[in-house]
Amino acid sequence: MFKLIPIIAVFGLLLFGSVAALSVDAPSNVFLYGQEKEILVKITNEGSSPADFSVKFLGPVTAVITPKNSEVQPKTTTAVIVSIPADGKLAGETYKSTIIVESNGNKTYNEITLHFKAGQEAPAPEPAAPGFDFGTAASGFFALFGTSALAGIFTFENMLNALLIIVAAILLIAFIARFVKRLEAKK
Numbered sequence: 001m002f003k004l005i006p007i008i009a010v011f012g013l014l015l016f017g018s019v020a021a022l023s024v025d026a027p028s029n030v031f032l033y034g035q036e037k038e039i040l041v042k043i044t045n046e047g048s049s050p051a052d053f054s055v056k057f058l059g060p061v062t063a064v065i066t067p068k069n070s071e072v073q074p075k076t077t078t079a080v081i082v083s084i085p086a087d088g089k090l091a092g093e094t095y096k097s098t099i100i101v102e103s104n105g106n107k108t109y110n111e112i113t114l115h116f117k118a119g120q121e122a123p124a125p126e127p128a129a130p131g132f133d134f135g136t137a138a139s140g141f142f143a144l145f146g147t148s149a150l151a152g153i154f155t156f157e158n159m160l161n162a163l164l165i166i167v168a169a170i171l172l173i174a175f176i177a178r179f180v181k182r183l184e185a186k187k
Contacts, residue, residue: 021045021046021047022043022044022045022046022047022051022053022072022101022103022106022108023043023044023046023108024041024042024043024044024099024101024108024110025041025042025043025044026039026041026042026082026099026110026112027039027112028111028112028113029112029113029115030084030112030113030114030115031115031117032084032086032114032115032116032117033086033117033118034086034088034091034117034118035086036083036084036085036086037083037084037086038081038082038083038084039081039082039084039112040079040080040081041055041079041080041081041082041099041101041110042077042078042079042080043055043072043077043078043079043080043101044072044076044077045072045073045074045075045076045077046075047074048074048075049074050071050072050073050074051071051072051103051104052069052070052071052103052104053069053070053071053072053101053102053103054068054069054101054102054103055068055069055080055082055099055100055101055102056099056100056102057082057084057097057098057099057100058097058098058099058100059084059095059097059098059112059114060087060090060093060095060097060114061084061085061087061090061114062085063082063083063084063085064082064083065080065081065082065083066080066081066083067080082099084114086116087116090116091116091117091118092116092117092118093116094113094114094115094116095113095114095116096111096112096113096114097111097112097113097114098110098111098112099112
């Protein structure tokens, strides 16, 4: 029986161990009208330990990133400013660009579409296309019960992670039960 304790401890650490997980929020479309545009990229540490990160920009122009490297504390959000210069030679063109946030060997890729426009003035923003937003649906559902504070917890990624944890726990219990049954059979 005491031989099982280290095995259970190792599985517990693997199953419930905390890893710094970063989520990145950046705009998907950027319109450049003959002048430099600064975009705000929010980096959130959803883990329980501080996370160092670095930011890179891949695109048709060289962007200035402030700060390029930093650290974000657990359960907090930090902002990075990406300054994208407008290049007159690219007016009328649309390019796909990527913001890469690297932390502890993990990379998060955010694709951004750069729209280079001629002129100095931006038109009025277009209304967002209608579609299903899971976060809004969860917010509406929990608002019925007066617990809208829980709405941010129920994202697709968190629900998928919860499902994987449940499956892993069931497999662990089945493994332990089978292991104990074999030990008892040998006696």
